[in-house]
Amino acid sequence: MVDKVFLSFKLLDGYQTINMETCTRCGACGRSCPAYTVTKDDYAVPAWKGVEFRRLLNRQRGFLSAVLGQRPIPREWLRNISSKGLYLCTLCGRCMPGCVFNIQNLELWEVLRSIIHEEGEASPSLMKVSASLEHNRNPYDRDHAERLRWIKELGLEDVKTGERAEALYYVGCTSSYQEQGIASSTASILNRMNEDWSLFGSDEWCCGDPYFAVGDRDKAKEFAQHNLEVASSLGAKRIITSCAHCYRMWKWKYPQLLGKNHELQILHTTEYLHECVESGRLKLEKRVSGKITYHDPCYLSRLGDVVNEPRSIIGKVAENYVEMKEGKFDTFCCGGGGISEVVNKDLWTKIGDERLRQAKSVDSEILVSACPICRRSLTQAAERSRSNIQVLDITELVAKELKD
Amino acid sequence: MLNYMQLFDFSRSVLPLITLVVFIIGVALRIAKWASFGFPKMRRPPAKSNRLWGAIKNWSINMLPPWDLAGRAEPVAYVVGITMHVTCILILLGALHTASVLHILDLPVFPSRFRLPVIPASSLPVTVPRRLLTYVITPIFLSTLAILILRRIYHKLRGGPLKAVTIKTDWIASPLLWLAGFTGFLSVVSYEPHTLILTLHLILTQVFIMYLPYSKLIHSAAVFLVRTWFGFRRAIYGV
Numbered sequence: 149m150v151d152k153v154f155l156s157f158k159l160l161d162g163y164q165t166i167n168m169e170t171c172t173r174c175g176a177c178g179r180s181c182p183a184y185t186v187t188k189d190d191y192a193v194p195a196w197k198g199v200e201f202r203r204l205l206n207r208q209r210g211f212l213s214a215v216l217g218q219r220p221i222p223r224e225w226l227r228n229i230s231s232k233g234l235y236l237c238t239l240c241g242r243c244m245p246g247c248v249f250n251i252q253n254l255e256l257w258e259v260l261r262s263i264i265h266e267e268g269e270a271s272p273s274l275m276k277v278s279a280s281l282e283h284n285r286n287p288y289d290r291d292h293a294e295r296l297r298w299i300k301e302l303g304l305e306d307v308k309t310g311e312r313a314e315a316l317y318y319v320g321c322t323s324s325y326q327e328q329g330i331a332s333s334t335a336s337i338l339n340r341m342n343e344d345w346s347l348f349g350s351d352e353w354c355c356g357d358p359y360f361a362v363g364d365r366d367k368a369k370e371f372a373q374h375n376l377e378v379a380s381s382l383g384a385k386r387i388i389t390s391c392a393h394c395y396r397m398w399k400w401k402y403p404q405l406l407g408k409n410h411e412l413q414i415l416h417t418t419e420y421l422h423e424c425v426e427s428g429r430l431k432l433e434k435r436v437s438g439k440i441t442y443h444d445p446c447y448l449s450r451l452g453d454v455v456n457e458p459r460s461i462i463g464k465v466a467e468n469y470v471e472m473k474e475g476k477f478d479t480f481c482c483g484g485g486g487i488s489e490v491v492n493k494d495l496w497t498k499i500g501d502e503r504l505r506q507a508k509s510v511d512s513e514i515l516v517s518a519c520p521i522c523r524r525s526l527t528q529a530a531e532r533s534r535s536n537i538q539v540l541d542i543t544e545l546v547a548k549e550l551k552d
Numbered sequence: 553m554l555n556y557m558q559l560f561d562f563s564r565s566v567l568p569l570i571t572l573v574v575f576i577i578g579v580a581l582r583i584a585k586w587a588s589f590g591f592p593k594m595r596r597p598p599a600k601s602n603r604l605w606g607a608i609k610n611w612s613i614n615m616l617p618p619w620d621l622a623g624r625a626e627p628v629a630y631v632v633g634i635t636m637h638v639t640c641i642l643i644l645l646g647a648l649h650t651a652s653v654l655h656i657l658d659l660p661v662f663p664s665r666f667r668l669p670v671i672p673a674s675s676l677p678v679t680v681p682r683r684l685l686t687y688v689i690t691p692i693f694l695s696t697l698a699i700l701i702l703r704r705i706y707h708k709l710r711g712g713p714l715k716a717v718t719i720k721t722d723w724i725a726s727p728l729l730w731l732a733g734f735t736g737f738l739s740v741v742s743y744e745p746h747t748l749i750l751t752l753h754l755i756l757t758q759v760f761i762m763y764l765p766y767s768k769l770i771h772s773a774a775v776f777l778v779r780t781w782f783g784f785r786r787a788i789y790g791v
Contacts, residue, residue: 157589162589162591163592166777166778167778169582169586169770169771170775170778172768172771173714173718173719173722174629174714175707175713175714175717176617178713178717179621180621184713190711190715190716193713196716209588210585233716242621246618246622248633249774249775250610251782252778474620
């Protein structure tokens with residue numbers, strides 16, 4: 149007997165349905181999609197997810213169902229979507245500006261992931277991420293107790309943790325566990341600026357962004373609630389984060405998930421640095437002579453509108469800045485979105501390699517980004533290709549200048 | 553058995569009424585379907601800049617998809633796709649079509665002898681110059697639409713971004729539009745009102761209109777909402 153289910157579509161709204169039904173399957177999204185560009189896998193074309201989503205929808209809520217009634221969906225369909233193309237996607241949102249109609253695909257993919265997750269058909273590797281988030285409060289299956297280990301390892305014991313402060317530095321999981329150089333650089337900049345700041349301490353949980361990749365919105369909400377409560381209990385007025393994904397969660401997704409605005413000012417480190425430079429608190433000199441380029445993190449540029457600030461800062465420390473071809477709002481993904489490193493390593497590798505190739509094509513010696521996930525993806529790509537290109541986060545670039 | 557004069561008469565009298573009913577039911581069902589999902593479940597964040605301005609920008613300076621994203625990898629499809637849509641709009645705005653619509657709007661609400669007009673070309677109001685429309689714009693439209701259909705066939709057979717996303721109904725919408733356009737072109741270049749070709753044009757066009765709300769052709773209306781909303785999104789996020 150064929151196993152069939154009825155889907156609730158509870159997260160889908162009319163606005164998203166109209167977006168979905170506007171697709172003409174012209175394939176333009178495929179040309180803009182980093183996953184399709186590097187894999188040429190037919191199922192990586194974003195419209196394929198739209199086709200399948202619409203198929204599910206029409207089965208239960210289509211024209212025929214108005215006459216014949218809602219028809220259940222074979223579980224096999226869900227498995228098919230999950231195994232073929234749903235996760236051939238880094239959730240970078242590049243298919244939206246690439247679509248001739250500007251269909252807001254990213255929201256649709258998030259809802260589709262939620263439906264698949266709800267029916268227990270999410271990718272096993274994503275379920276491992278989910279389990280890690282549940283037990284360790286981070287997606288990397290690392291012990292929560294290790295979250296602050298970077299402080300000791302880098303000799304920053306004097307940093308305030310979990311204390312009342314005007315500004316809180318939200319480190320995020322990738323900087324806490326993998327790219328600690330970014331965390332220490334940000335900490336040293338905040339100290340240098342004499343900021344009244346503290347870390348969240350052991351109460352810092354993942355921002356919840358990976359739950360959007362998993363498709364578990366309830367859990368994302370729980371994590372949002374927790375982090376906001378901690379920030380409130382520490383009397384913070386502003387949150388500074390060095391991660392583009394955490395920035396998007398705090399700034400855009402938390403108010404959406406909780407249904408109300410918070411009073412906190414959310415700043416990405418690039419915005420903070422720009423503010424310091426503009427107010428004259430931070431003076432930078434042009435000491436970097438090598439050819440330097442900047443990779444826009446998707447969640448900071450296309451999905452966050454922070455494009456000019458990082459360029460302004462780099463322009464203040466480097467003499468020889470060169471722009472990459474696919475940058476700013478149309479930036480090419482680094483491969484790291486959607487927890488691809490864990491879910492689909494092959495995709496993560498290929499997209500990272502392609503972005504590095506683009507950086508090398510402008511003869512850059514230093515590749516700067518502003519997100520720990522991008523830094524990791526691009527560093528790994530540079531190591532794989534044994535390239536001499538130096539991959540840095542913008543905080544590392546500035547912290548280095550301050551030290552010198 | 554109908555002879556083709558009777559068919560011609562049918563295509564101008566009864567068929568338009570059927571078309572209207574089928575079209576209205578389709579639109580109503582489509583709107584009911586959209587409405588059944590309700591308003592956004594997630595709260596929209598406060599906008600960074602003016603939403604209306606965002607929408608205006610999305611309909612003007614951001615009208616065309618960025619070349620880097622949609623064009624560079626497949627420049628022919630990019631140019632052909634845009635050209636097809638522009639020429640299609642020009643044809644719809646063309647003299648014959650605007651005159652037909654104006655005539656229909658002029659009809660009494662319950663016409664006893666409803667007939668779609670057969671308007672002599674010489675008495676047409678000039679909107680798009682007729683020769684330009686017939687001998688330049690229409691052939692461009694037909695060629696570009698044919699290229700897009702052939703592109704889908706090519707991708708389906710040889711691989712490409714359309715291979716997995718093409719579904720059965722994709723083989724209805726565009727060929728139907730092409731046939732409606734081609735018969736329209738033929739009926740204009742050999743203008744004889746009571747010809748089989750004009751009958752075919754009327755039938756195909758009305759089938760196209762009936763099919764519109766039930767198919768992907770709904771994008772011709774939904775695009776106004778979607779692009780405007782994306783303009784709002786740009787305003788919300790500042791991008």
